[in-house]
Amino acid sequence: MAVYTQVDDAELIAFLATYDLGDLLSCKGIAEGVENSNYFLHTSAGSFILTLYEKRVAESDLPFFLGLMEHLAAQGVTCPQPVRNRQGAALGRLAGRPAVIVTFLDGYSVHHPEPLHCAALGEALARLHLAGAGFPLHRANALSVGAWRPLFAPAADRAGEVxxxxxxxxxxxxxxxxxxxxRDLPGGVIHADLFPDNVFFLGERISGLIDFYFACVDAFAYDLAICLNAWCFDEQHNYAPQKGVALLDAYQRLRPLTRAEVDAFPLLARGAATRFLLTRYVDWLNVPEGALVRPKDPREYLARLRFHRTVSDLAGYGLAL
Amino acid sequence: MAVYTQVDDAELIAFLATYDLGDLLSCKGIAEGVENSNYFLHTSAGSFILTLYEKRVAESDLPFFLGLMEHLAAQGVTCPQPVRNRQGAALGRLAGRPAVIVTFLDGYSVHHPEPLHCAALGEALARLHLAGAGFPLHRANALSVGAWRPLFAPAADRAGEVxxxxxxxxxxxxxxxxxxxxRDLPGGVIHADLFPDNVFFLGERISGLIDFYFACVDAFAYDLAICLNAWCFDEQHNYAPQKGVALLDAYQRLRPLTRAEVDAFPLLARGAATRFLLTRYVDWLNVPEGALVRPKDPREYLARLRFHRTVSDLAGYGLAL
Structure with missing residues (x-):
């Protein structure tokens, strides 16, 4: 759940006046995204999402994120589109924070993905990877392997509590x-956080991808390994081979994995499980006593990691080799 | 900020299928209301608000609240309208909770009301009081004078902390x-919580009133006294006579106060300040350490109460007598 910055109506009206979006009709804080404050914004020009960037997003990264959403849309990937103001700028300031207005996407998150959803995801992920080609900006993955030990070491003593x-x-x-x-797998722009919350469906079809605020340049197969972790386990955190196979097959129909990617995949899956295990573990330790926001359980990713440690090749994920 | 119940997409689709509202397009938790979980719901039939009633609202009170919204709308008061399902019922169940779908109202809350907003409020409040005539259901005010000492007594020892x-x-x-x-002032249906959050404006005009979950049958002038407390003080919690006069004059243009109401008004204003002081005080004491939801400051109402204790008649609020 997001933290909400209260937006004053007079400030918002003045901010909107810098856009060609007509009059303010409604603006309501929504429970979407964990890094930013998001609002459902209705104006006489239509429906939008207003995002205020809170401290966890570096302002210097915003041109990458906003430019990427425009680049991907131009390549046919449905994702929120930054709306430019009358000066042609996508990024403004509101309530003392960097602020953007993006287009509103219909669609809803699937809470219990079935293999058909995993297949749709695989196709969308491959399209995303292909669509990123030619995007000129670069952002390193700030949460890749080099970041993991520095995240864990200061908190390691309390691991037994979890x-x-x-x-x-x-x-x-x-x-x-x-x-x-x-270090030298095929790569480019990856989403890096394509959990079910960030994928909108209408019926059985994906209607859009959102929340590009972890996007970066890294190995494509690592992004696929993140999705395998996020989508292809059941409620008891057991691997669901039908879902995994649906994801991997659909992805490979558009972008077949290279030999090096196939060989590296089990290690990448362990890496992806470790990355989310560690960030959840640190959030878990740091949650204030009695807080109303319950952090996500790191043990879900410990279970995944234990499973991945039993897998040595794609056959271990159910694929015919 | 509301507590959110997570609504499963499959459950929501099944729930929607009992209505004539077409297909689910989007559903997002919104930060509106503190007693319930509210969602912005978009279907192929339009925009709605989905409300799940959490424990603080008694299910037995729901027919009063829902019936009242229908009654008021039939009398020309713009407020959310419960949508009935194919069986003709306004009240359903979703995610284990009583649930309703109401129409979506455009408009936004004014954070810093000016006298013109207070005048618009006064007119709307008088219209609300007149429109409630003939509504056949009854609900006592559970937070009237008899409830205040039982609220305060168990917490009185800690008052010095605040x-x-x-x-x-x-x-x-x-x-x-x-x-x-x-005990015998003119009365009928009152809103009882008509704070700026619950009044939507479009420009200088009120576009709708929301959140009828404290509505009850009580003295009209007490509702007016609640509004005076909520709207007619400045940021430093000093009484703003221009706002107060604008509210009282506009109200009286449609519904002049009786002699008994005029005489009782300062006492009702002290009562209203006491009621919000006490509920805020109890919420303040009970907030979990480190919680992300900051309770409203009870001292804002202590300041109001101190002011009201200096007032003996409507002249004290700036009115020519």
Missing amino acids: AAGLREIVEAQLDELEADWP | AAGLREIVEAQLDELEADWP
């Missing part, structure tokens, strides 16, 4: 990931 | 209110 054996498995996993992380 | 002298002023005020509270 799960027995957590410290040992993470430290062993980090040793392996740091030693073996592949 | 403000020096709070305990003494509240106890003296409760003695007076309990002794002198008027």
Whole structure:
């Protein structure tokens, strides 16, 4: 759930006056995104999302995110489009924060993805990877392998509070990931956070992708490994081979994995599980006593990591090799 | 900020299928209302608000609230209208909770009301009071004078944590209110919580009133006293006579106060300030350490109460008598 900055109506009306969007009709804070404050904005020109960037997003990264959404849309990927003001700028300021207005996308998140949703995701992810080609800006992945040990080390002592054996498995996993992380896989722009919350469906079809605020340049297969973790396990956190196969097959129909990607995939899947295990673990430790926002359970990703450690090739994910 | 119940997409689609509202296009939790979970709902039939009633609203009160919104709309008051399902019922169940779909109202809350907004409010409040005539259901005011001491007594010991002298002023005020509270003023349906959050404007005109979940049958002038407290003080919590006069004059243009109401008004204003002081005080004490939702400051209403205690008649609020 987002933190809400209260937006004053007079300030908002003055901000809107810098756009060709007509009159303010309605503006309501919505529970979408965890890094920013988001509002459903209705004007006489239509429906939009207003985003105020809170501290967790670096202002210097905004041109990358906003430019990427425009680039992807020009390549046929449905995602929110920044609306430019009368000066031609996508980025403004409101309530003391960087602010943008983007187009509103219909669609809803699927809470219990079935194989058909995973297949739709695989296709959309491949299209996203292909559509990123030619995007001129660069942003390194700030949450890749090099960031993981510095995230874990200061918090390692408390690992036993979350799960027995957590410290040992993470430290062993980090040793392996740091030693073996592949550096020259095919890559480009990745979403890096394409969880079910960030994929809108209308019926069985994907209607749009949102929340590009972790997007960066990194290995395509790592993005696929993040999706496998986020979409292809059941409620008990057991791997669901039908979902995994649906995702991987659909992806490969548009963008077949190279030999190097196939070989690296189990390691990338362990890396993706480790990345979300660690950020959730740190958020879990830092949640204020009695807070109304319940952090996501890191143990869901410990279970995934334990599974990935039993897998040595794509056959382990159910694929015929 | 509301507490959000997560609504599963499949459950929501099944729920919507009991209505003639077409297909689900979008559903987003919104930060509106503090007693319920509210969602902006977009279907192929239009825009709506979906409300799930959380524990603080008694299910037995829902027919009063929903029936009232229909009654008021039939009398020309713009407020959300419950949408009936194919069985003709306004009230359904979703995610284990009582649930309704109401029409979406354009408009936005004014954060810094000016006298012109207070005048618009006065007119709307008088229209609301007149429109309630003939509504056949009854709901007592659960937060009237009899409820105040039981609210304060168990928490009185901690009053010094909030403000020096709070305990003494509240106890003296409760003695007076309990002794002198008027019982036979003109009354009927009142909103009882018509704060700026619950009044939508488009430009200088009111476009709708929302959140009828404190509505009840009580003295009209008490509702007016609540509005005076909520709208007619400045940022430093000083009384703003221009706003107060604008509210009272506009109200009286449609519904002149009786002699008894005029005489009782300062006492009703002290009562209204006491009611919000006490509920805010109790919420303030009960907020979990480190919670992300900041409760409203009870001291804003202590300041109002102190002012009202200096006023003996409507001249004290700036009105020519």
